[in-house]
Amino acid sequence: MQILISLDDYCKAYNLQIGVYSPLSYFVGSSDLISIAKKLKLRDGSFYPLPIYMPLRDQNLSGKVWGQKVDLIYENNLVGFIEVSEVYKPDKDDLCINLFGTKDKNHPGVNYFLNEPNYFISGTPTIFKAPDFTNEKYFMSPDQVKSEKAKRGLKSLAGFQTRNIPHRAHEHLQRTSLEICDGILIHPLVGWKKPGDFSKDAIVRAYKILIDNFYPKNNVIFSLFYSPMFYAGPREALFHALVRKNFGCTHFIVGRDHAGVGNFYKLYEAHQIATKYAHLLDIEFLLLRGPYFCKKCRCIVTDKHCRHNKDMICKISGSNVRRLMLNEEDLPDWLIRPQIANVLTKKDLI
Ligand SMILES: [Zn+2]
Incomplete structure (x- = not known):
């Protein structure tokens, strides 16, 4: 049968x-x-x-x-x-x-x-x-990631889940994590995703620019994660952490609205559930606030280190990038690096 x-x-x-x-x-x-x-x-x-x-x-x-x-x-x-x-x-x-x-x-x-x-x-x-x-270039099994981690001498490794091309807020989260951990596993999910999300090719193309031109050589592992999305928000943050532990991560980054969609989950709800269940998962959560661009501070900040009011705030999100791309509007420098913006078109949305 x-x-x-x-x-x-x-x-x-x-x-x-x-x-x-x-x-x-x-x-x-x-x-x-x-x-x-x-x-x-x-x-x-x-x-x-x-x-x-x-x-x-x-x-x-x-x-x-x-x-x-x-x-x-x-x-x-x-x-x-x-x-x-x-x-x-x-x-x-x-x-x-x-x-x-x-x-x-x-x-x-x-x-x-x-x-x-x-x-x-x-x-x-x-x-x-x-x-x-x-057989694809950026596929790595859990064992392959673990041996790469060992080869590079990375004692701590932060897992970064994404289904987007990297914008300035992602970069801020990644750099913040590298202040804490020896290395980072940038692990874009490329299984089933909703229409309108970024294609696998666009994600690889965009990350190659960031990794090859801006990040140090030794401490960033880039691999694609072949598994379907659930868009289950806080629960999926726990799932993504559990899975990245299997790839050798010691830490896992959770941002403002992990695996969320629309307004189905509250901001930082994933932080709360991660705190509640952390003791059952053998991984440390890096619960990071959502970065944004502040016109007064003139850099990427979070509400932990910027005092300015909401008129000064430019929000950074994947949905924001996708919306501008669909309207064929320019992607501002504070939202995404121009080198990355230059290699993307709206055909990169599935
Ligand atoms: Zn500010």
Whole structure:
């Protein structure tokens, strides 16, 4: 028997196998899914904030695959197999409230989750043909990042999650972290993202300029993180930290609205949840305030070291950059380095 899988399914199966999502090594079952949603725990009690699940894309097979060893087919290629230990129909509406804090379909993560097939399967995947992206220049497994960290003699490493090209606020967060840690892992997520976000090529192109021309050679590791976005805000901050620990990070940067979207999460809500659960994660959080440009201070500051009122403030955000690009307006120097702005066009938005 065989099932067809999507690129995201394939990517998640491979990640489970190489330890990206450790301590999870299998696609969650119904009791794990509920336990993660309600208690941020796997059924064995270990801390886990977001579910790695496998949708059964051919719903006609829902009565047939339980207990079977099933081949995994991606784009006509046999890439691995899974021993199916459960087939279940999650109560997605109910889970959304816990996982995303809303079931509003305008939330891209909610919309994606609700549009997944009705049946999920549980089991440990075995992938014997690695996805093509593992041959790409900027792919690194957790072991490869850890050995790079050791080779460079970096005792502490701060993980930086992003789905954007680097603007001035990101740069401020990265430089601040390098004051604290020996190195930084710049780890852009390039799995499923909502339409309007930046393409993988644009992110690589933009970061190459920043890293090759401005940062020191030894202390910045750049690698792409192949995993879908949830846009689950504070919960996803915990998930992103847990995953980066598996890549050897000792620290993890959380900014103003981590993995947020629209106004679904409160500013600094991710800081609060990180503080609450930090003791369950063997990683130190760098909870940093949102940097902005101040016209009086004439530099990138945060509310921790600038006294000026909001008339003086120029907000810096990825949405801001994307909006200006869509309108084909100039990207000001205080928002993004001109060398980076010069290599971007609105075609770089997916
Ligand atoms: Zn100021």
